[in-house]
Each structure stands twice: as C-alpha cells, then as structure tokens.
Amino acid sequence: MKKGIFSRNFSLIVTIVLFLLLFTAGSLRYRGFFSAQVFLNLFIDNAYLIIIAVGMTFVLISGGIDISVASVVAFVGMLSAYLLRNGWNPYLVMLLMLLIGSTGGFLMGYIIHYFKIQPFIATLAGQFLYRGACFIISTSSILIDNPVYSTIANYQIKLAPRTYISISVVIALIVVIAGAITAKFSKFGRAVYAVGGNEQSANLMGLPVARIKISVYVLSGFCAALGGIVFSFYTLSGYGLQNIGLEMDAIASSVIGGTLLTGGVGSVVGSMFGVLIQGIIQTIIIFQGNLSSWWTKVAVASLLCLFIVLQRVISANRERIRRRMLNDS
Amino acid sequence: MDNKEILLTMRNISKSFPGVKALDKVDFTLRKGEIHALLGENGAGKSTLIKVLTGIESMDEGQVTLEGKPIHVKNSQHAQALGISTVYQEVNLCGNLSVAENIFVGREPMAFGRIDWKTVNKRAKELLKNLNVDIDVTKTLDSYPVAIQQMVAIARALDISAKILILDEPTSSLDAAECRKLFSVMKQLRAEGMGIIFVTHFLDQVYEVSDMITVLRNGELVGEYEARNLPKVELIGKMIGKDYEQLQQIESSKKTSHEAKENFITCRNITSEANIRDLDLDVNKGEVLGLAGLLGSGRSEIVRALFGADRILSGELNVNKKRIKRNKPITAIRNGLGYCPEDRKSEGIVSELTIRENIILALQAKRGMFRFIGRKEQNRIAEHYIKLLDIKTPGREQQIKNLSGGNQQKVLLARWLATDPELLMLDEPTRGIDVGTKTEIQKIVLQLAEKGMSVIFISSEMDEMLRCCGRMVVLNDKKKLGELSGAEINEQIIMEMIAGGKSV
Numbered sequence: 001m002k003k004g005i006f007s008r009n010f011s012l013i014v015t016i017v018l019f020l021l022l023f024t025a026g027s028l029r030y031r032g033f034f035s036a037q038v039f040l041n042l043f044i045d046n047a048y049l050i051i052i053a054v055g056m057t058f059v060l061i062s063g064g065i066d067i068s069v070a071s072v073v074a075f076v077g078m079l080s081a082y083l084l085r086n087g088w089n090p091y092l093v094m095l096l097m098l099l100i101g102s103t104g105g106f107l108m109g110y111i112i113h114y115f116k117i118q119p120f121i122a123t124l125a126g127q128f129l130y131r132g133a134c135f136i137i138s139t140s141s142i143l144i145d146n147p148v149y150s151t152i153a154n155y156q157i158k159l160a161p162r163t164y165i166s167i168s169v170v171i172a173l174i175v176v177i178a179g180a181i182t183a184k185f186s187k188f189g190r191a192v193y194a195v196g197g198n199e200q201s202a203n204l205m206g207l208p209v210a211r212i213k214i215s216v217y218v219l220s221g222f223c224a225a226l227g228g229i230v231f232s233f234y235t236l237s238g239y240g241l242q243n244i245g246l247e248m249d250a251i252a253s254s255v256i257g258g259t260l261l262t263g264g265v266g267s268v269v270g271s272m273f274g275v276l277i278q279g280i281i282q283t284i285i286i287f288q289g290n291l292s293s294w295w296t297k298v299a300v301a302s303l304l305c306l307f308i309v310l311q312r313v314i315s316a317n318r319e320r321i322r323r324r325m326l327n328d329s
Numbered sequence: 330m331d332n333k334e335i336l337l338t339m340r341n342i343s344k345s346f347p348g349v350k351a352l353d354k355v356d357f358t359l360r361k362g363e364i365h366a367l368l369g370e371n372g373a374g375k376s377t378l379i380k381v382l383t384g385i386e387s388m389d390e391g392q393v394t395l396e397g398k399p400i401h402v403k404n405s406q407h408a409q410a411l412g413i414s415t416v417y418q419e420v421n422l423c424g425n426l427s428v429a430e431n432i433f434v435g436r437e438p439m440a441f442g443r444i445d446w447k448t449v450n451k452r453a454k455e456l457l458k459n460l461n462v463d464i465d466v467t468k469t470l471d472s473y474p475v476a477i478q479q480m481v482a483i484a485r486a487l488d489i490s491a492k493i494l495i496l497d498e499p500t501s502s503l504d505a506a507e508c509r510k511l512f513s514v515m516k517q518l519r520a521e522g523m524g525i526i527f528v529t530h531f532l533d534q535v536y537e538v539s540d541m542i543t544v545l546r547n548g549e550l551v552g553e554y555e556a557r558n559l560p561k562v563e564l565i566g567k568m569i570g571k572d573y574e575q576l577q578q579i580e581s582s583k584k585t586s587h588e589a590k591e592n593f594i595t596c597r598n599i600t601s602e603a604n605i606r607d608l609d610l611d612v613n614k615g616e617v618l619g620l621a622g623l624l625g626s627g628r629s630e631i632v633r634a635l636f637g638a639d640r641i642l643s644g645e646l647n648v649n650k651k652r653i654k655r656n657k658p659i660t661a662i663r664n665g666l667g668y669c670p671e672d673r674k675s676e677g678i679v680s681e682l683t684i685r686e687n688i689i690l691a692l693q694a695k696r697g698m699f700r701f702i703g704r705k706e707q708n709r710i711a712e713h714y715i716k717l718l719d720i721k722t723p724g725r726e727q728q729i730k731n732l733s734g735g736n737q738q739k740v741l742l743a744r745w746l747a748t749d750p751e752l753l754m755l756d757e758p759t760r761g762i763d764v765g766t767k768t769e770i771q772k773i774v775l776q777l778a779e780k781g782m783s784v785i786f787i788s789s790e791m792d793e794m795l796r797c798c799g800r801m802v803v804l805n806d807k808k809k810l811g812e813l814s815g816a817e818i819n820e821q822i823i824m825e826m827i828a829g830g831k832s833v
Contacts, residue, residue, distance in 0.1 A: 185443035187435065190426070194434050197423030204421045205485070206406040207435045264425035 007230075010314055011258030011307065012270045018303075019273050022280045030287040036163045042279040047168035047277075048073065048231040049249060053271040055181040055223025056250040061183075062216045063196040063263025064119035068108065068126030069224035070246035073102055074239070075130040076228025081142035081238030090148040097225045104130070105221020109214035123217075127247070134240030141239035144232060147175065153233040170228040175223065179268040190218055198265030251299055253278060256307050333360035335397075335491060336524040337382075342391035344377055352388070355550045355620045357543055359493065359524040364515055366535045367528045369545035370568055370624055372787045375528050378545070379495055382526075383408045383415050390697075395492070410476030412483075412492030416499055422476040422485070424471030429453035431470050432485045439807040456484045462515050476507035483514065492769055495526045500534055512538045519535065530625045531806070532561055532828070561828040568623070569824075570789050592650070593752055593783050594635065599644035601634035604807050607644070612752060615781045617774060621823050627670050627807035628787045632754040636668040637661045637787075650750070662695045667819030671756040671787075673734065677741050680730035684722060685711035686741050687729045714743035735766030742773065748770065752783040757767070759793060771797055791820050803827065 027034035043050070059066045076097045105128060112122045139320050144150075156164035184188040189214045194202040203209045232238060246258050255261065256277055257270025281299045287293045337359040344352040352374045359365050369375050380386040382393065384402035393400050395411060402408045408415070422431045429450045430437075437444045438452070442630035453466040462480045470478055479499055480558040486494055498513075500508050515525055515538055527539060535542060536556060544551040544567045551567050575750050581725050599605060605627055612618055633639040635646070637656035646653045648664045661668070670676035679687055693702055704709075711725040718739040722732060729740055738758055745753055755774065761769040774797055786797050794801065800814040803826045810826050813819070 101728070185446075187437055187439075187444065190430060190434055190437065190444065193426055194423045194430075197425035198421070201421040201423050202434075204415075204417070204422075205407050205435060206409055206489075264423065 006024040011311060012267055012273075014138045014307075014310065015257050016268055018189065019277050019280065022277065022284065026280065026284045026287065030284070033283075033287055036160065038283065040056050040159075040163065040165050042276050042283065043149075043169040043172065044166050045234075046275050047166070047172040048227040048234060049111070049246070049253065050087070050172040050272050050275045051175045051223050051230060052246070053250045053253045053275050054175050055180070055220035055227075055269050056247075057254045057257075057259055057266050057268050057271040058183070058216045059197045059220045060251070060254050060259045060261060061263060061266045062192045062197065062213060064112065064213070064216065065251070065261070066105075066108070066123045066124045066217060066220045066224075067120065068104070068123040068130060068218065068252075069148040070243045070248075071127045071130035071134075071226070072104065072221065072224035073228040073246060074134050074242040074244075076101065076225050077232045077235070077238035078137050078142065078240055079238070079243055080232050081144045082137050084144055084146040084149065085142060090146050093153045093298065094229050098222060101221040101223075101225025101228070102218050103121055103218065103221070105217040105224075106214060109217030110222070112217065113213045126291050131240070134238075137238075137240075139240065141237050144236045144238065149233060149236060153236055166233075168233055171226070171230055175226065176268055176272050181206055183268050188212065188215065193264055196265075198264075249275075249278065252304055256303055258307075258311075260311060266292060334360055335359075336361045336363075338392075338394045339378070339382065340392045340394075342378065342381060342393075343389045344386060352381070354391075355545065355548070357550075357554075358553065359526060360541075361524055362519050362522045363540045364519050364525045364527055364538050365541045365543065366539040367526055367543050367545070368530075368532075368535065368568060369551075373545040373568075374548040375545055376497070377548075379415070379497055379526070379528065383413060383495065398561040398568065409489050413495065414487070414489055414491075414493070415497060416479065416482045416486055418498035420475060420482050422470055422478060422482055423803055424469065424478075426470060427467050428457075428470050428473070428477075429466040431481055432466075432488060435488075447462050449593070452533045453484070456488055457481070460484055461510065462521035462766055473830065475584055476503050476510070477504065479507075479511065480514070482512075487518070491521075491523055493526065494522045494545060495528070497528045498530070499527075500529060500531060508534065524538045530623055532564065532568060532623070535564075536561065544568055562824050564622075565824045565828055567791065571816075591625070593648070595645075595647045596635070597645040599634060599646060600642045601630060601639045602642055603630040603633060603639040605630050605634055605639075606807060608809060609800065610809070612783050612785065613800075614751070614783055616776055616800055617778045617784045617786050617798050618721075619786050619794045619801040620804060621791075621801050622804035622827060624789065626804040627758050627825075628804055630755055632668060632785055632787065633660070633670075636666055636754060638668070640669075659694060660689060662748060665749075665751035666754065667691065667748060667752070669738070669741045669745065669755045669756060669758055671760070673737060673741065673760075676736050678729045678730070682729060684715070684720070684729055684732070684740055685725040688714055688743045688747055691744045695748050710747050711743075714740075714746060717746075718743055719769070735762040738762060738766070738770065742770070746777075750782065752785065753777065754785040754787075756787045757789065758786075759790070761787060767793070791823070795820060 004022065056066060056069065078099055082088060094323070107202065108122050108126050111117050112119050126283055152167050155167050157167070158164045170298050191202070191207050194205065195209055195212050199209060253274030254266060254271045257267065257272070257274035259266030263307070278296065279299055282293065282296045285293060285295050335358060339355070339357040339480065342352050342355045347421065355374065355378060360695045367375050367378065377386060381388045384400065384404045384407050393402070400411060402411065415668070426434060432453045433449050438448045439445060445679055450466050457464065457466065457480065460480050460483065462477060464473065465479060470481060499511060503511060519525060529535060539556045541553060542556050542559060542564065543553045544564070546568065592611055593614045596608055596610040598610045608631065610631065620631060622628050630639060636659045637660055638809060641656055646656060653660065653664070679690070685707055689707050696702065708725065713807055715725060720736050720739045720743070722736060729737055732740065757775060759770055773794060774784050786794065788794050795818060798818065800812065801818050801823065802812050803810045803829050813822065
C-alpha cells in the first residue's frame, strides 16, 4: 500500500523531477545556462506569477476558479501609477491596492457562495470590471517614477559575487512559505481541502463552508493585488492591456504542479514549481535564440496535456484499486 | 425495555412538502442503551423523520425532547453540538483527506499555532482501534473500502458526541463479514449506554441487533414493537400495510396464466455491476411479470441491467433469441425494450421540455439522430397519446413540469408506447400518484399485455402487484428466491418467502 502515499504526491514529484531535467538539459545544451543567476532569474522574472499562483492554488483546491487575477494585476498597476503620479504616499498606495484586491475577492466569493453562481462566471464579471476600470483611468500607459518604487525595483540583494535576487523574490518566497504552512498546518487550510473534496460532506461535518469558500477568493484577490504591486516594481509602469491571459498561466502552473481542477488536491509548492517550469522553458527558448517566444506556449500546452492525462490515469488507477478491494473484501 | 431511561422523545411530528404529507403526527421514543430500528417502505417517512431530528428539515409541528429538555434543532452543526450524530448511507466524508483528518477536520488539536499532526494521527489510530479497526490513518480515505470508510464516519461521530447515533442505511454497501463487524461495534456502544437509531431495509439485520422496532407507513406511525415479540412475517405485513390474519382470509386473485409461452427475454447467470449475481430470468411474450421484494431486493437493478443502464459483467442475455453482447440503453430501445425508471423526476421526465418533446424523445432516439421526426408527425403522435392515455393538460405544448405526478407518469408511458416496444419495464409506475390514476395505469398495463406486449412490473404495493401480474419473481437481497405463477400467487406466500429468505 505504499503506492497510495506515493501516488498522492506523484504529481508533485513528477513536477520537480521535470524541472530538474529541464534545467540539466539546458545546462548541457547551452553555454552559460548552468549558473546560479540563471536559476535565480527564474524567480526574479516570475515573482509576481508565483504570488498569484499561490492564491489561485487555494481557489482551485476549494473546487473553484478565479479568472479575474490578471485584470487585478493590470488594474493595480494602473491605479498605483495614477495615484503615485498624483503624489500619493507609496506605502498608502500599496496598502490600498491590497485592500481593493481583497475586497474584490470577498465580493466575488460572496456572490459565488450565496447566489450559487459558477465561479467562472462570477470571476469573469470581475475580470471585465477590473479590465474596463483600467481604461477609465487612462487608455495609455502611465510611467511610475516614484523614488520608493524605483528603489525597491532596483534593489539587489547580493547572495554571492554577481549573484543576486530582488525584493520581489523575497516577497514571493514569503508568500509561498506562508501559503504552504497555511495549507498544511492550519484549520483553514485543511478545511479548504475538505470543501474541495466534497462540499456537501464538509457541510455535514460541521465546517463553516460559506466562510471558507469566501475566504479563498479573498486570499486570491489579495495575492493578485500583491502580485500586481510586485509586477509594477518589475515594469515601473501601469498599462491597461498588461498581462492579458495571465490568469491562465497561473491556472496552468497550478495544474502542472499537481492541482486538480475538480478540487481537493494540490499543493502550493507544486504550483511554484509549475511557474518555474514555465519560466525555464522560456529561458531555454531565449538561449536557443532563433525561436519565437510563443514556442513557450506550445511547450506548456504539451506539458498541460501530459499532466492532465497523468492525473486522470492516477485517479482512475486509484478508483480501480478501491473497487478491487471492495470486491475482494 | 421499560426500565431503561428515556433519552429522546419525538411527539406529534408533522411535516408537509408541497402536495405530500411526509409525516403525520408521528411519535418516536429512544431509550439509553437501545438499538432502535426505524422501518418502512419507500416514502414511509423514515428519512424525513431523521432529517427533522438532525435539523436538515424543520418540522411543521411537534415536540422533541432530549433527556427531558425540549430542544429545537436548527442545523446539522447544532445537532452535533446537542449530541446527535449521523452516519449517512453515502459516506459523508472527504475521500481526498487522510483517514485521521476525516475524523478531526475542523477541530484539529493545535500546538504552537499549527495543527499537531502527531496527535491527530495518534488519536485517530486509538479511536479506530476502539472500533477494532487497525489501519494506517495517514492514507487517504478513498484508498480504503466503503466498510472502513463507514467505520471512520462512526469514529468521527462518536468522537464529536456520544448520546445518540443515527445510522442511516449503513449496511447497504457492506458484505456479511463487514456487517458483523459493524454490529459488534453497535452492541458495544449500546452497552456503553448510547441510543442508536438504525434505519435499514434488511430485515434479518433488524432482528440481529435491534431491541425495538418502529414502523412507519405513508408518513404515519404504524406502531412501536419489541423486536423479539414481533415475528418477521407480521413485520412485513405492517410495512406493506396488510395484517397477516387478514391476508390468510383473502382469496388470492387468480390470474389466467397465458398459455402462449413464447420467450422474449432469457437471462442466464447474469451478474451486473449493481450486484445482481447469477440471475436466471425469463420474460414471455404477452405476460405481466412482477418483480416482488422489498426495497433494495434487487428489483430495480434487474430491469436496469436488462435495459443496459447498468453494465452486465458476465452471463448471457438473449432478447428475441438474439444474443446481446454489449447492452446499452440505445441497443435495448432498438431491440424493443422500454423502461420507466423509479425516480420519475431525475431519470424520467425532462422537466423543461414540453409534453410533445418528452413523448418524442425515445422514438427519436430509436430512429437515430439523422432521421428527424417532422413536426407534423410529432404533433400527431403527441395528440394521439394525450387522448389515448387521457393525459390531463391544456395542450401538448405545456412544459411537463406543470403536470401532476400521475400525468407525468402517463407522458412517460406514452414516450415508450410511441416506440412500439415489445417489453415495457415499469419501476414503481404508480408511486406518488392519486388512486384514480393508479387504477388507470394498472388497466393500461393489463390491456397492453392482452395485445401481446410483455411488461415487467415493479411496485412496493402488494395489492397492485397481485392485480396486475400473471407471474411473479420473488427477490431478496439481490437474489431470486423463486417464482410463482397464476393461482400460486398469494401475498402470504410471498411474504413468507421474503421473511424466510429461502427459495421455495
């Protein structure tokens, strides 16, 4: 029966192994690929996506979906740029953004739970709202020249000579660690798994299903806003067409990291590796030099297929084992 | 039994749903250290009573007292807080979580602000050991068979509160050995002073563990009895609404058995995925064959297997002397079978469609997607059956959901009659239907048989079966006990067969 435990973490293990394989392959094939900074750049370039993916993971584990996150990122970038240009205090702006993200998440969660609206539709409305609101602020991009933002954006935390990470990476890692601990060691985290596994059962077991379901959207909105802030450090501008389709990258990362869209299964660390795998494919394509960056999508598409089929096979296998045990006993 | 302390009383409980009185002034009493079986056929009100007690439904009137104090249960969380735990038929746990988590989720022991997994696992292991289950509690729940899952559900229920344990059909997916294990746990809990309400439709099991029996029928209380003073035959009589003595006096309504015995369906050694095992069954042309047995005896599963709704795993099925290899509903329809399922709402009608569309469905399926039935022909067919079956409706374009249950059933009959079937399988065609329509449907069934159509008829009401069926197959526990035909058909014999659980 060791197989059961193994298959539970099987997707995660496959993800990590795949990441290592890709990294090894890149290192063997391209000169200069095998360096700490190439590895760290994966985090620097994808910090915002990692943060968003953490929030998304909770939503997916609960059995929902949140497709508003990319628009939240764009809106946060836009509104921050606008407010900073008007001389607002940068820290106040960041706080406000987190508040907006969380409140938006709360509203969507509330509608999803109490009006029994499919999460896809409710967050689609959110997506349109945030995206539309960007263009109410401005139709063109706004630069951020606030000194606090520039300082944070350009600050390099030296780990070794010529090896550094950005503050965004620190934020992302804190989010991942906090997310992982929440998922595994808090009542809330376990309740999210329970709701995703079987909402009706969770209710009958006396779990506060409403609060849990709404909370995951709050969490996702918060993470999206934080991701938006980190993204504005990265680009130092706000633009309404920024990051279209990013929500799908976040969902894809989670799925590659072993999250089941049907809910109940998934891990924060897995999602982080999901992001890193997408990042490393992109890096390989850049190192290759003669390929369009859209090849990343092709590669990610094949990976997604692979993982979805893999998950299906695992769960079908588990079902078969269960049935056999039923018949034997 | 009278010396035992009273734990729970429910008095004058009434509950109505639109159009149905689900409970009508029902009383129920549970004492400490008692296993109390709650029995009745489908629609008797068992589950409504349980739902009222656990706060899932609110009652219209009545009083509930727990240990002498009046209580008003608001929801399932409240019920748990009061000490009433329920283990449902479908295991209501999360298969994706570990066994230990399922017992503790929502109330995990904490240490230093995080869940103390060591303690969780240790205590889960101990709790299950008390129930004689020794398993690895860190594995996910769905890696264990249902019997173990049931034990986990019980362990959770016991750890949360331990005054009243409600077991709602806990044994329907357990085999004999697993049942024995469950029963020994129940007896152990009884010895510890817990009150257990046991809902089941397996009568043998009732007698194996129960002290008291309460029987409901049609939402009314039939009575409360001591198990050892109530013979099984009498119990069955009370469940289906016939007194044993009365029955002995009734002359069995004799049926002229059709002499033309041409075979339409022959089954040999059929085993289906729904646990029908090694069944032999013949259906002759132009006969009404009754499948008699209590709920869960396998009567619905047999017709589902014949219709291809459940997969047949092994055995031989011949329709019209043709061997059927892979049976699917569409194959069955094309072979001349029709099936009105037991659950009219979810498996029968398509509530948003009109009467005409509902009638045409099966015929269109039979002809295939690309041979569209023209609107004119549709109208003609619909009008024809509305008139023939006397369906009461303002017109054929009414949505079927606006019709009464009886008329919906007639539309479903029309759906199959339109395909001109050779065998019509009716599973509880008259449930929840007023008496007038019931008789009409019975008449239709008999007329159809006279015209040479075969009918398989299933009903929980003995009277109806006796009136309609020329031959009866008696079932219990998914096994065929025997066959009766013509003059042999007699309610008393059937009840004795079911009670005895043995072949004649």
